Amino acid sequence: MTPVEEKPPRALLAEAPRPWVRLLPRAVAFVLFLALLPTTIQVLGVDYGLDGGIASGLAVAQTAPLLLAVVRPLRAWYVVFAADVAGALALLSVDFEARLSWPFPPMEIVGYVGLCLALGLRESRRTLLMVWPATAGAGVGLEFAAPDGRSGNGTLLTILSGAALVLGGALRERYVAQRRLAEQESISEAERGRRRLLEERARIARELHDVVAHHMSVITVQADTAAYRINGLPPAEREEFTSIAATARESLGEMRRLLGVLRNEETHGELAPQPGLTRIGQLVDATARAGGPVEFTPCDADVPEAVGLSAYRIVQEALANVVRHAPGALTRVALSEDGEQLTVLVVNGPPPEPPAAPLEKGHTGHGLVGMRERVRLVGGTLDAGPLPEGGFRVAARLPLTERDST
Incomplete structure (x- = not known):
């Protein structure tokens, strides 16, 4: 069995539709790294009095993983958490002023809270429930070792990190819910x-x-x-x-x-003659009575019944669309036959006045689906689409002889 290759993880917000949103996590991580690295070296080495080499090593371990957090926040958390605890223990070896924070200097809190937000955006609830107790345990445990009876800020880190984890997790679950809803709507539309x-x-x-x-x-x-x-x-x-x-x-x-x-249960009709070219005139008259002027060019050619039925249904659906979406528009229906194919043309212009409210909300395109099926059935072609000056055009070419399927 060949091993399954692990797909490289995607960056935070990589699926966001806007480019600036996709770049935001990398930009924030880079800015935090550039701001916190020299600040941490300065504060640990100068203010707290740590050895320069130790201060630099701790600063790199506490800030560099923030760049990794964009892709693998949990791995970055392991490094930063260990480095923050190690830094707190290292501060016990030096004598620093009582006004300085312990066990976590302010710049470490900023970096850690930002990392927790990244964790919330990527990791599961189970992982977050592991991260927060570890943070709380480390903060409370280190406060008991506070030098000279000083009060620690472990509780503050616990509260801020918990808030960041909750916020990130809520945003992630909201995004997942919206994506699933969009996928379900897409599936539902496809099923319809x-x-x-x-x-x-x-x-x-x-x-x-x-x-x-x-x-x-x-x-x-x-x-x-x-x-x-x-x-x-x-x-x-x-x-x-x-x-x-x-x-x-x-x-x-x-x-x-x-x-x-x-046949479904509502279909009660038995065998009955199906409409053809001779019945298209009735459709035109009905549309004209509905208030839409229609110019009709009939065709008296003797065509196969399947072709005549398809032509009738295409004109029926096209005129119905005119009544629904462009009431009152001038419409032209033309039928012509050249011995090899029957051409059905239905063209309407824009409505004289935009309707106050559409007769039907939404445009499902189901009518075009039926037209294409009927045209495909007899081996013809269909060209349907809006016109540049407004209106719509439906042109179907139906062969009068059977075509080879190959």
Whole structure:
């Protein structure tokens, strides 16, 4: 088994959308390091009287890990915590003025509190519950060793570090909750789109069933009546027509069982003629009655029923979108056929007056989903989108002959 490579940790706030927020932790850590390193050396060496080498070593150990805290705050905490405790013990070996803080000088408190904030932003609650008792224990324990009865500031460090841990943890959990909510909303929107796509496919399947079932019914009737319509039909041909009729009835039964699966409980209609090119004029008239002027260029070509049904549904959805989103806009519906394909064009301009309130809030794009499914079903192409001067354009090209899928 090959070992799994550990992914390098990401910096604090690396997933923030704004660049300055992503750079903020590094900038704060760098500023703290530059400010605290010389200050710590100066205070420990001059004010407290520690040896210069010891003061420098402690200063580096207490401040340099702040740069690491941007990526690995827990590892930085181990070093800084040990260095702060070691510094407090080292101060017991020198005689410093009573006015000076002990066991933690002010610059150590600033660095430690900043480190605790980084811990809260990155680590889990379990880790934070380990860090804070260790800090409190060290602070209280060192206060008992205060020289000459001086009062220590371990309690102050305990309170400030606890507040920083709580603040960082609260910010981290808030960010995690917001991210999960955004992910859930994204998943929900994708599921709604997928559900709408499946519903549209089922609707198309139901409509195509009605179209194909009509043809199968015609085949069955013609095959059953062939012996009566054709005089002198030989027995072999009569048996062939009987077999054709039986096969057609069996196929029709299978399609009806399929329809029973696809139709929902609210669908009560049986086999019914599906709308085609000749019914598009009724859609145009209905839209005009709703208050929107429509210019219509009809097409009387004889097209396959699946193509005519797709054209009807595309125009239906496009005109519905005009009524919903651009009421009163001038709309042009044009159908044309050149022997190879049927072109469906629906173009509307901007509404004469912006509606006081939209008829529907939000733009789900479900209508375009249905259009694309229908166009894909017959092997055509769809071009839909807003116009530069305002309005919307839907152009579908539906082939009149079946195309190879390869």
